[in-house]
Amino acid sequence: MLVLTRKPNQSIMIGDEIEVSVLAIMGEKVRIGIQAPRHVPVFRTEVYLEIQDERLAGAGDEVVAEVDAALRDLGGPAT
Structure with a gap:
């Protein structure tokens, strides 16, 4: 620093x-x-960390949706 x-x-x-x-x-x-x-995005650290947490949570939701769609395509059970 x-x-x-x-x-x-x-x-x-x-x-x-x-x-x-x-x-x-x-x-x-x-x-x-x-x-x-x-x-150039400029954020206070606490706001930046909240945005990152939301992105990670959203990315998790996208992965679950992709897995569910893949399972449906294969004819398996979706969660």
Whole structure:
């Protein structure tokens, strides 16, 4: 992990397209701004983890549906 020190109104660049700026520091809270192209998803970690969990759960459902369809095609019992 790269650790940097920045003051309010200073920023860092990630590659050529993503800029992370320190907007304000209020006690123990830091307000940051992220400027990135629309095709780059930006999420808070807790939201990102929820999305990943939903994708995994959805992928599991898709696998079960595919197995059920394959069993029906073979004439076997579907769950």
